[in-house]
Amino acid sequence: MSAGHQGHALPGWVTAAAAVGTGFVLLPLAAMVLRIDWPRFVPLVTSDSSLAALGLSLRTSAVSTLLCVVLGVPMALALARDTVPGQRLLRPLVLLPLVLPPVVGGIALLYTFGRRGLLGQSLDLLGVQVAFSTAAVVIAQTFVAMPFLVVSLEGTLRTSGQRFEAVAATLGARPGTVLSRVTLPLVLPGLVSGAMLSFARALGEFGATLTFAGSLQGSTRTLPLEIYLQRETDPDAAVALSLVLVAVAVGVVGVAHGRRGGSARLRTLLSWSRAGAPR
Amino acid sequence: MTGRRARAAAAAVAAGLLAGLLSACSPAAGQAGEPSRTVTVFAAASLKKTFTELAHRFETAHPGTSVKLSFAGSSELAAQLNEGAPADVFASADQANMAKVEASAGVEGKPVVFASNVLTIAVPPANPAHVTSLADLARPGTKVVVCASQVPCGAAARTVERAAGVALHPVSEELSVTDVLGKVSSGEADAGLVYVTDTKAAGGTVRSVSFDASSAARNLYPIAALRSSADKALAAEFVALVAGAEGRKVLGDAGFGAP
Amino acid sequence: MSLQVSFVDDARGTDLQLDVADSETVAVLGPNGAGKSTLLNVIAGLHRPASGSGRLDGETLFDLGDRARTWVPAQDRRVGLLSQDALLFPHLSVLENVAFGPRSAGAGRSEARRRASHWLEQVEALDLAGRRPGQLSGGQAQRIAVARALAAEPRLLLLDEPLAALDQSAAPLVRRLLKRVLEGRPSVIVTHDVMDALVLADRIVVVEGGRVVEQGTTDAVLERPRSRFAAGMAGLNLLHGRITDVGLAAGSGTVSGSIDATAAAGDDGVAVFRPADVAVYTQAPAGSPRNTFHVTVTDVEPHGDQLRVRAGDLAADVTPAAAAELELAPGTPAVFVVKAAAVTIYPGKPAH
DSSP: OOTTSOSOOOOHHHHHHHHHHHHHHHHHHHHHHHTOOHHHHHHHHTSHHHHHHHHHHHHHHHHHHHHHHHHHHHHHHHHHTTOSTTHHHHHHHHTHHHHSOHHHHHHHHHHHHSTTSTTHHHHHHTTOOOTTSHHHHHHHHHHHHHHHHHHHHHHHHHHHOSHHHHHHHHTTOOHHHHIIIIIHHHHHHHHHHHHHHHHHHHHHOOHHHHHHTOOOTTTTOOHHHHHHHHHHHOHHHHHHHHHHHHHHHHHHHHHHHHHHHHOHHHHHHHHHHHHOSOO | OHHHHHHHHHHHHHHHHHHHHHHHHSTTTTOTTOOSEEEEEEEEGGGHHHHHHHHHHHHHHSTTEEEEEEEEOHHHHHHHHHTTOOOSEEEOSSHHHHHHHHHTTOBSSOOEEEEEEOEEEEEOTTOTTOOOSGGGGGSTTOOEEEEOTTSHHHHHHHHHHHHHTOOOOOSEEESSHHHHHHHHHTTSSSEEEEEHHHHHHTGGGSEEEOOGGGGGSOEEEEEEEBTTOSOHHHHHHHHHHHHSHHHHHHHHHTTOBOO | OOEEEEEEEGGGTEEEEEEEOTTOEEEEEOOTTSSHHHHHHHHHTSSOOSEEEEEETTEEEEEESSSOEEEOOGGGTOEEEEOSSOOOOTTSOHHHHHHHHHHHTTOOHHHHHHHHHHHHHHTTOGGGTTOOGGGSOHHHHHHHHHHHHHHTOOSEEEEESTTTTSOTTTHHHHHHHHHHHHTTSOEEEEESOHHHHHHHOSEEEEEETTEEEEEEEHHHHHHSOOSHHHHHHHTOEEEEEEEOSSEEEETTEEEEOEEOTTOOTTSEEEEEEOGGGEEEESSOOOSSOEEEEEEEOOEEEEETTEEEEEETTEEEEEOHHHHHHHTOOTTOEEEEEEEGGGOEEEEOOOOO
8 A cells, every 4th residue: 555565556445445444443442442541540450360360361372372383383284285185174174263153162172171071081080180270271272273373374385385395305305304494494474473373362262261261360260251250340441451452462463573574584585475486 | 348337236235235234233124014112121141031931921912012132241231221222121130230220321210129039059960079058169179160259140159158157269250150050061060159040041951959048149130111211101011011920920930039 | 327217197198218328418308298397307206107117327216016116205316406496495595505405415514515615616606605595696596506406416417497587698607507517417408498408418308298209319309300399499391291202291292302211111201301491482383393382371480681481380481572572471371392302301200
């Protein structure tokens, strides 16, 4: 849209529709900010329960994002390289948490890891009880957030193509070397943005956590649950906390982008990916 | 030419979508043979079954009228009403939220208490922790879930704890009665504190274990016609039905106590 | 023999054989989709054919058949591949790109850099060592790609249209570089360009429709092409037919010409003549026995200081003045006439 960028001018109606869309997203945010009771803002967001919820949310979301990367990167690689038998069937199933209502996701997790669940019974015998623990929060967040990483990374892997990997193989690189020195560095921007999406999704996760993990200050009551609860008695506090949630999400994504811009290596990579593959 | 036609078609599609969206948003639009009078009732979620039944009886007794029901948590309904949501009657699960509506949106006359509800212990059908009293819930290792103190069922739980002299250490303080019931019926928790009516409504998925101290926290349900009602006479008639003998009978069957 | 490869690939309808001698450069020529890239990918280990076998320096590269199931992966073949696109790793510096092969082979960081510097020097690009691929021109990038391929010390080098993506100013420089580095090194170069074959290759293999249709030394193939593709590349007219006592029975009539001593009547053969020897008329002339072809002009294009008149598979060179007088344009009927003395007839199999 800005004149500084090269490229074709957009038809007027696209710009107009984009403006409407932007307004649709930003207006509710503005409406929320307008309702904030500023004199009480600081006491509201620094109360014990608020800080406990914020701290818990940040910790669990960080761990969930890590789990998403550890489990999601291999999944994305396998899906993007068409190495999985029956993957036409598998892909939509793996991405199921994207469309599943989070509450249903929570119920499904309950049936899996719960006391009487598929795995829960065996875990119970081993003395591991997931229900009502912080681990349950992490499981719920990972479950709903992982597809974001997988989808984002798989897309990047598919567009980055396999020609560089083929060249690396002809130069004598083993598959492990190709992965660590060629494939992953090439898709790093996609991996970073996928991880950010996952973090944001984990941070906002509500339904699955509520259904699966419960709600207890300091161990399972994350910020979204705290916001929902505060709303019962003090809508002002709920709105104030929501603003904190938004600020944290924006901050994390901003920091990630800032760091990305700061690295010369990645900047080159981005400029290359913007210009398209060398022909 | 084709470009213009395509654009016109796109505009028509967009307009159609918009119209569909708007009509979907306003429930009154586009229905043929619409009854001449309508009463909109905002009622606490715990009243869903009983009020659906009462609304049906009301429509039968008043041909040509229609009752529109909206169920949610009392605080949510109160917030909606105070933000200007159009309704004729408000039935709350507690007096605090009714007071909020009285103070802001305003009601006709005084709210009438039409039912009461007390807590009970919900346990899974097999009762694996062998819970028979409130004191059993304080045993170490027993997984108890209650409502958070910010929601009415949680406030009631604190009251009965104090009255019975029992200190509970819940593994979770849920956001609603539904969440407590879910944890109990799935077997994740050994017991939970919910209302008598909730265990009745849950059918066979949980069992109810009553306890003496429950009377310490009797929850009262007030109902009132709203000042903003467009048909105050009809609203008053619905309130009368709920608060009258017929209402008493239906509510009693569902486990609600007398006011 | 350095390389012997033979394979069948059902999916692509390919059935190819190729041998490359020690220190020989073989040019593989053919139209698009003929199977040239498939050939290179099979040798490099990037595409697995349905069946066949390949050996390099006496070691098996692959052996696939009813029972045989040998497939050496690309990274273990030491077969270098240079593509049309340089495909330098965009996140690595030029030096790191060239050091990639030695590093993969287990060399330490400093040793790999030393070898990379050596090869950068060989391609006269040492001054580019610190650059990122995004900061290179096409010709520079391709030179670095050559260094990178050679730094991995391949036993065989495959080149897939290495000059096709370069602009006309960069191509000759890279061609000279390739001429120098391919000297004495077994290599296979796939190309469209007769210039590449002339400058770089010892031998030519022509592939059409997934099969080898012709092969021989560069000179022999260009002087006496047996396939339409090779004839087109050498700028010659070529007709397929059957050799008779007086000429070549091709299509509706017989083409007269000087018949090669190796040709026997009844054999498949080709008749070849230069476009410059074709005269163009609007009506068939009377006179000495000459070959006449009634054609419709399909194209007229400049060719040196003359004009090349194309009519289907045949071409004739005329002066611009003659073309104007004859009013030659696409769609015009014309008569191509060539003297029997200008036509050479020798054995050659018809193209499939």
